[in-house]
Amino acid sequence: xxxxxxxxxxxxxxxxxxxxxxxxxxxxxxxxxxxxxxxxxxxxxxxxxxxxxxxxxxxxxxxxxxxxxxxxxxxxxxxxxxxxxx
Numbered sequence: 001x002x003x004x005x006x007x008x009x010x011x012x013x014x015x016x017x018x019x020x021x022x023x024x025x026x027x028x029x030x031x032x033x034x035x036x037x038x039x040x041x042x043x044x045x046x047x048x049x050x051x052x053x054x055x056x057x058x059x060x061x062x063x064x065x066x067x068x069x070x071x072x073x074x075x076x077x078x079x080x081x082x083x084x085x086x
Contacts, residue, residue: 019031020032020034020035023052023055026055027048027052027055028051029048033048044064
């Protein structure tokens with residue numbers, strides 16, 4: 001089990017709707033690396049953590065922590081986004 005808790009799954013699924021492949025291409029890694037990070041099976045280098053944070057426009061500590069993140073619901077994560085037309 002990896003040390004950092006990662007919020008990428010939530011950010012990707014709720015905020016940006018990117019596939020693992022799209023995110024991997026954007027930060028220059030293999031798509032499986034994103035999956036390993038999401039599951040906590042891989043601790044990214046500082047450089048990769050910073051590239052991920054820059055991609056999302058967030059501070060690195062918004063994505064990674066030594067302590068587990070508190071759960072966030074979809075309403076909090078989508079605040080300020082236009083309502084879905086579904």
